[in-house]
Amino acid sequence: MRMLKNIDKLQQIAPLNILTFVHILRCLYQVVISYFGMSLDPEYETYIKKFKDVYMDLGISITPKVHILTENVLDFSKEYGNSLSWYSEQALESSHHDFLRNCWEKQSYKRLLGRPDYAQNLKAAVIA
Known part of the structure; x- marks a missing residue:
């Protein structure tokens, strides 16, 4: 995301022979901000189709993630009417990480599995 957010800076320093790749990254960023947030941009289909067209023009192989993004995501959104963030595990993973670092370990609750005081x-720790 750091690179995508700074795509204008990348374009300024990129050699001419890779500007096509900078353009595809710009298209990908449009997809990300229109589809991967909590709200669904009304133009997300346009951005996905544009990304697909630009990607196909590169003449490189289609990775599984690009295939899913360009072929399956539109059907998914039409069926459910939401952006992908509604189905993400990121919030759960963030809370799990926070629990491990800031409670379980930092507040000295951590015990080895099998010790009498583990449970x-x-x-x-969960209550805390």
């Missing part, structure tokens, strides 16, 4: 400490 008691896990419960206390």
